Amino acid sequence: xxxxxxxxxxxxxxxxxxxxxxxxxxxxxxxxxxxxxxxxxxxxxxxxxxxxxxxxxxxxxxxxxxxxxxxxxxxxxxxxxxxxxxxxxxxxxxxxxxxxxxxxxxxxxxxxxxxxxxxxxxxxxxxxxxxxxxxxxxxxxxxxxxxxxxxxxxxxxxxxxxxxxxxxxxxxxxxxxxxxxxxxxxxxxxxxxxxxxxxxxxxxxxxxxxxxxxxxxxxxxxxxxxxxxxxxxxxxxxxxxxxxxxxxxxxxxxxxxxxxxxxxxxxxxxxxxxxxxxxxxxxxxxxxxxxxxxxxxxxxxxxxxxxxxxxxxxxxxxxxxxxxxxxxxxxxxxxxxxxxxxxxxxxxxxxxxxxxxxxxxxxxxxxxxxxxxxx
Numbered sequence: 001x002x003x004x005x006x007x008x009x010x011x012x013x014x015x016x017x018x019x020x021x022x023x024x025x026x027x028x029x030x031x032x033x034x035x036x037x038x039x040x041x042x043x044x045x046x047x048x049x050x051x052x053x054x055x056x057x058x059x060x061x062x063x064x065x066x067x068x069x070x071x072x073x074x075x076x077x078x079x080x081x082x083x084x085x086x087x088x089x090x091x092x093x094x095x096x097x098x099x100x101x102x103x104x105x106x107x108x109x110x111x112x113x114x115x116x117x118x119x120x121x122x123x124x125x126x127x128x129x130x131x132x133x134x135x136x137x138x139x140x141x142x143x144x145x146x147x148x149x150x151x152x153x154x155x156x157x158x159x160x161x162x163x164x165x166x167x168x169x170x171x172x173x174x175x176x177x178x179x180x181x182x183x184x185x186x187x188x189x190x191x192x193x194x195x196x197x198x199x200x201x202x203x204x205x206x207x208x209x210x211x212x213x214x215x216x217x218x219x220x221x222x223x224x225x226x227x228x229x230x231x232x233x234x235x236x237x238x239x240x241x242x243x244x245x246x247x248x249x250x251x252x253x254x255x256x257x258x259x260x261x262x263x264x265x266x267x268x269x270x271x272x273x274x275x276x277x278x279x280x281x282x283x284x285x286x287x288x289x290x291x292x293x294x295x296x297x298x299x300x301x302x303x304x305x306x307x308x309x310x311x312x313x314x315x316x317x318x319x320x321x322x323x324x325x326x327x328x329x330x331x332x333x334x335x336x337x338x339x340x341x342x343x344x345x346x347x348x349x350x351x352x353x354x355x356x357x358x359x360x361x362x363x364x365x366x367x368x369x370x371x372x373x374x375x
Contacts, residue, residue, distance in 0.1 A: 003036050006051075006066070006073055007117040013050050015042035016099065017075075018114040024121065025110045028131050029163070038075045039114070041097045047075055062093055078102040100124065107145060107152045108159070109137045134165040142174040150181040154193035157213070161197045161206030175213055182218035188247050190219055198236040203229050220244025228287045235259055235283040259284050270341040273299050303340045303347050307333050310340065312352045320356050321363050332356070332363060 003019060010017035017040045026033040040047070047064040048056060056066045062077040079093050080101045096102060099114065099122075106112040109127040121128065130137050136159055138145055138152075146152055153175050160167050167175065182190075197206035207223055210216055216223075222241040230236060234252055238259035248256065258276050262284035265272060273281045278299050285295045304310060314329050321332075336352065339345045345355050356363070 003038070003071070003073060004117055006038060006075070009050050010038070010040050010042055010047070010075075011117070013042070013046070015040050015046065017042075018099065018116055018122070020103075020114045021106070021111045024113040024115045025127070025131060027115070028113070028121075028128065034071045036071055036073045038073060039078055039099070039102055040075060041078050041099075042075075043077055043095065047077075062095060080105050104139065106139055107149070107155065109139055110159075112139060134163070135168050136160055136165050136171065137168040138171045138174075142171055143178060146174060146178045146181060150178075150184050151189055151193070153178065153182060153215075154185070154190065157206055157209050157215075158193050158196050160209060161202045162200045164202055164205070167209070172213075179214050179218060182215060187220075187244060191246050191248075194219065194221070195233055198229075199231065199233060201229065203227075203236070217243075220246070228289075230283065230286045232283050232286075235287060238263065238283075239287065255280065255283075259287075263287060268295055268298070270298060270302055270343075271338070274302060274304070274337070274341055303343065304337070307337055309347070310336050310352070311347050311349045312336070312356075316353075317356065320353055321360055323363070328363065 007017045007019070017038055019036060020039045021037045023033050023036045042050070044058045044062055044064055048058055051064065051066060054066050056064050058064045062079060064075045066073040066075070078096045078099060078101065080096050103112045103114070103124055109125040109130045111127070112125050113127045114122040116122075125137075125139055136156055138156075156167055156171065156175060159165060197203060197210075200206060204227070207227070210219065220243040222243070223239065227236075227239045234255035237248075237252070238256045258280040262268070262272055262276055262280060267288065268281050268285045268290050272284075273295070276284075278295070281295050281299070282292055285292060310333065314325060317323075317329060317332055318325055336345075336355075339355070340347055345351055
């Protein structure tokens with residue numbers, strides 16, 4: 001469903017409807033957006049009837065969502081005086097039948113712009129002028145707005161970062177003064193905003209603002225000035241130090257851990273690619289300023305891709321060294337892996353057999369130590 005069709009449907013049923021917020025802002029900035037917010041005086045039950053032939057779904061907050069292949073449309077009933085709890089979950093909503101009452105509750109002037117189906121823009125708070133001047137300005141009593149919803153504090157920093165705007169001085173002063181309100185935000189909300197800041201080309205600007213506002217302790221992050229910007233969020237997170245337990249998925253935790261270990265190693269070689277894989281090597285390599293083509297080439301030319309590729313069996317090792325299967329076999333395979341990856345020996349059976357025979361004393365000593373440890 002196209003946004004114009006959605007607006008027409010609502011109006012044809014006797015209600016008002018406007019595109020509002022970020023989509024209008026991005027339209028004026030020449031930024032393509034697929035997230036569209038519509039505000040209307042129609043209630044959820046009315047909207048569900050109007051869009052009964054679509055995949056429209058509703059929630060308890062007076063909003064109907066329609067998802068298509070190329071866009072997501074959120075249709076919200078006019079409201080005012082929304083109260084939030086600490087995790088920004090709405091706990092009290094008062095619906096109104098007036099667009100002006102709906103707009104006055106919004107956070108920043110640039111997000112209070114409305115557009116009707118004919119493309120005409122309603123601008124009650126001089127948002128177009130602020131967009132032209134690249135200024136983020138709050139609507140109404142700033143301290144009250146931040147107390148109502150502390151997430152607005154991080155949204156201000158995110159918009160300043162992503163859009164390369166300046167935060168208006170009075171708002172900036174209030175953001176700093178009210179920094180303790182960040183304690184009311186969940187780490188999940190913090191992570192969402194931090195992700196958008198870190199993936200912006202202006203990530204350093206965002207981090208510097210967070211630092212200057214004294215937000216870093218509340219966010220539970222630390223960073224170094226030489227942090228490298230890349231288009232991979234796990235890579236960006238791996239360059240931070242966390243003092244709080246962020247809600248990372250298991251996959252994210254594993255990725256961050258692996259990338260951090262490679263960064264600590266400081267280079268990409270055969271051992272790194274073999275042990276960590278191509279993805280982690282490429283991400284860490286980008287941070288380390290290593291040409292990705294060189295990493296692809298190393299990966300392609302690896303002597304072995306796994307220990308299964310080593311050209312000798314467990315039984316053959318036991319026969320050559322006259323030992324029984326056990327932990328010693330894993331130690332031998334680890335050594336062979338290291339030798340092959342460092343190209344100290346070739347993956348030829350006779351070469352490997354000679355290497356084992358020439359170092360038989362080492363394996364026998366290792367085997368004896370393992371046996372002694374069991375006693």
